[in-house]
Amino acid sequence: MRRLGAGFLLFWWDFIVGDDWRIAAGVLVVLGVGALLVAGGDASQSLVATIMAAGIMLVAIGSIVTAALRASRR
Amino acid sequence: MAHELGVIGATLLASGVEFVEALTIVLAMGTTRGWRSTWAGVGAALAALTVVTALAGYALERWLPEALLQLAVGTLLLIFGLQWLRKAILRSAGLKALHDEDATFRAEVEAARAAGEERRLGLDWFAFVVSFKGVFLEGLEIVFIVISFGLNGGSIALAVVGAALGGVLVLGAGLALHRPLARVPENTIKFAVGLLLSTFGTFWAVEGLGWFGPSEASLHWPGGDAALPVLLGLWALLAWAAVRLLAAPARTSETA
Numbered sequence: 001m002r003r004l005g006a007g008f009l010l011f012w013w014d015f016i017v018g019d020d021w022r023i024a025a026g027v028l029v030v031l032g033v034g035a036l037l038v039a040g041g042d043a044s045q046s047l048v049a050t051i052m053a054a055g056i057m058l059v060a061i062g063s064i065v066t067a068a069l070r071a072s073r074r
Numbered sequence: 075m076a077h078e079l080g081v082i083g084a085t086l087l088a089s090g091v092e093f094v095e096a097l098t099i100v101l102a103m104g105t106t107r108g109w110r111s112t113w114a115g116v117g118a119a120l121a122a123l124t125v126v127t128a129l130a131g132y133a134l135e136r137w138l139p140e141a142l143l144q145l146a147v148g149t150l151l152l153i154f155g156l157q158w159l160r161k162a163i164l165r166s167a168g169l170k171a172l173h174d175e176d177a178t179f180r181a182e183v184e185a186a187r188a189a190g191e192e193r194r195l196g197l198d199w200f201a202f203v204v205s206f207k208g209v210f211l212e213g214l215e216i217v218f219i220v221i222s223f224g225l226n227g228g229s230i231a232l233a234v235v236g237a238a239l240g241g242v243l244v245l246g247a248g249l250a251l252h253r254p255l256a257r258v259p260e261n262t263i264k265f266a267v268g269l270l271l272s273t274f275g276t277f278w279a280v281e282g283l284g285w286f287g288p289s290e291a292s293l294h295w296p297g298g299d300a301a302l303p304v305l306l307g308l309w310a311l312l313a314w315a316a317v318r319l320l321a322a323p324a325r326t327s328e329t330a
Contacts, residue, residue, distance in 0.1 A: 015214065016150065018157040027152050031145075031279055035286040038293065045284075046296040052280045053305065057312055060156050060272070064163055068320050071169040 022066065026059030080302065081227035084270040085236030088219045091263050092212040093244035098175050099208030101248065102182030107189075107201035114197055115205025122206075123213045131221050131230070141292045145282025147222045148275050154218075155271025162265035163313055167320035173260050216240075219271075226278050269313060273306040 017024045034052045037043045043051075104112040134143060164170035182204075189200040220237050224230030277295065284293035295301035 015211075016153060018153070020157065020160065023156045023160070024153045027149060027156070027279075031149060031283065034280065034283045038283045038286040041288065045293050048283065049280050049293060049295045049301070052283070053276055053308070056152065056276050056279075057308065060159065060312065061316070063156065064160050064316050064320075067160055067164055068167070068169055071164060 020063055020067065023059065023063050026062065027056060030055035030059060078227070078229070078232055080270060080274060081223045081229065081232045082236040082239075084267060084274065085216075085220055085223055085233045086240045087263050087270070088267045089216040089237035089240035090244050091260060091267065092216050093241050094175065094260065095178075096209050096212040097244060097248040098179050099182055100205055102179050103186055103201045103205045103208075106183050106186040107198050111198035111201040112205045115202040116209050118202075119206045119209035119213060122210055123217055126214070127217045127221065130217070131225070134221065134225060139285065139290060141282050141285035141290055143282070144226060144278040144292060145285055147226055148277070148279030148282050150218070150275075151222050151271050152275030152279050154215075155268050155273075155275045157268075158264050159268030159272055159309070159313060162261055162268050163316045163320070165261045166265065166317045169320060175260070223274070226274070265313070269306060269309050272309050273302060276305055276309075277302055 030052060033055065034048055037048050037051070100112060100116060103115070134147070138146065161170065165172050186200065186204070192199045194202075216237055220230070220233040223236075224233035227233065280295065281292040284291050287293070297304070
């Protein structure tokens with residue numbers, strides 16, 4: 001039963017997170033910051049949206065650069 | 075209009091790529107192990123997918139407030155989209171091998187020939203299980219994309235139309251040729267899908283952050299829906315720049 005549960009979790013981890021957990025972690029961190037900004041209520045909606053878009057694109061750049069460095073070392 | 079075209083385009087392209095991959099597995103099993111057990115696996119996978127789709131779609135639509143739905147689905151789309159985009163960029167820059175459908179087909183055929191004969195419920199169990207897993211896994215991605223785009227784009231029907239068109243195109247070509255679709259420009263399609271998923275994922279995830287505000291209503295982008303083409307342009311620019319920058323050193327090292 002435990003093996004079945006582990007297999008189930010592993011399946012969803014592979015399906016959602018894929019082969020680079022940094023993307024999922026980065027997206028969650030950026031959106032977490034966004035959630036705090038919205039909950040604080042001080043920042044305008046446009047500012048939050050702009051910061052979020054920039055943050056998510058930085059996550060993408062970080063992931064691409066990391067993968068490229070790893071690939072070029074091989 | 076941008077929403078509707080985006081929904082149909084994204085589901086058509088994304089489902090098309092997944093259908094190509096599922097078709098390769100099914101053809102490998104059918105031609106080497108026989109079609110009866112292969113079709114049984116395909117049928118069982120489609121039945122399981124129908125149940126999953128109905129349950130997930132119902133639960134998401136009924137239980138989650140709009141902003142939270144946007145946040146959940148947008149976040150998942152974003153994670154998916156960035157994975158697709160990263161791989162497509164690395165492949166375009168020559169840092170990762172292109173997906174070779176013929177090689178996958180050969181590997182599946184070899185595995186099918188090497189596998190032993192085990193019969194359960196009157197079926198060739200290897201063909202059944204491999205076909206089931208292949209169709210279920212690839213199908214789950216299609217279901218996820220259809221539900222995401224359907225619910226957030228406001229029309230499950232449009233998303234289903236897009237996915238069905240992708241399926242008809244790929245399966246029609248596969249049945250006509252009776253071989254894997256190796257000439258499909260898979261990386262180009264994955265590039266486009268990665269861009270669309272990242273664009274809509276960013277848009278919806280950020281809208282969904284409004285759930286953390288006092289009114290729990292969706293956040294508004296500057297310019298409303300007009301932000302979508304702007305986001306798409308920015309993602310395309312980022313991807314283009316990444317390919318240019320990463321491909322340059324790769325070319326230099328090749329000629330050195």
